[in-house]
Amino acid sequence: MTKFSDIKGFAFDLDGVIADTARFHGQAWHQTADEVGTTWTEELAESLKGISRMDSLQLILDHGDHADSFSEKDKELLATKKNLNYQKLIETLTPEDILPGMLEFIRSADDNGYKMSIASASKNAPLILKQLGLTEYFVGIVDPATLHAGKPDPEIFVRAAEVLGLAPTAVIGLEDSSAGIDSINGAGQVSLGIGDDKVLSKATLNFKQTSLVTLENIKNKMTN
Incomplete structure (x- = not known):
């Protein structure tokens, strides 16, 4: 050892x-989940910890059975929107x-x-x-x-x-x-x-x- x-x-x-900053990720991803029609749960929030933006988005889509409802372009737009929301939140950090x-x-x-x-x-x-x-x-x-x-x-x-x-x-x-x-x-x-x-x-x-x-x-x- x-x-x-x-x-x-x-x-x-x-x-x-x-x-x-995880709380800011949670707020921003919660907004994304609401937008795509996925129910937000504590289990879902926990599963997003430590993984990349696109992988997090895919988990949200899978969780709501929306995996085939969005094109790759749609996913990029959703991820970009989430990040913009997140950046606004982290700009309040001190x-x-x-x-x-x-x-x-x-x-x-x-x-x-x-x-x-x-x-x-x-x-x-x-x-x-x-x-x-x-x-x-x-x-x-x-x-x-x-x-x-x-x-x-x-x-x-x-x-x-x-x-x-x-x-x-x-x-x-x-x-x-x-x-x-x-x-x-x-x-x-x-x-x-x-x-x-x-x-x-x-x-x-x-x-x-x-x-x-x-x-x-x-x-x-x-x-x-």
Whole structure:
């Protein structure tokens, strides 16, 4: 098992890990579901976490048995409209929206010489980081538009380690979705799940909430 002393960097998911932009995704996707006639449920909302925009749209269409009702052009228009609605919402973000403890953790990691990158399915990650005032802390952001497959495929976290110039075993990936944990594990990194340990049962490490994520707590979990 990887030792804490082996860790040199962190790859972060964004929504639900650094800021609760997931609620904005939920609002925007809910609008899309209403538009196409799909009933919005908590189960559907949960299934959209951590996956790409077009895959999310397809799930919404499948959930309402509308898979064959929209052309590819229609789908592109729906996805674009959703993203415009989402962008309007995230433009209201400020540093006050950073989840509890994450600013302190990011600053601590930076102060201690750890490299950090973003591995988010969101194409709006640069805008979100800017709104939160966090851009300077990250070496780079994986562009999801350049990926061949989304989470749970490991590609995005493989790329996140490459951005850092680190071997996978030297990186801890932080996620709040089961698809994201699968992606981290598939990339050969240490997976740190934030949330319900039953939902994130495949995570190497688990913290119930962001406020518990500290270098010391991670070290303790990796030692015990």
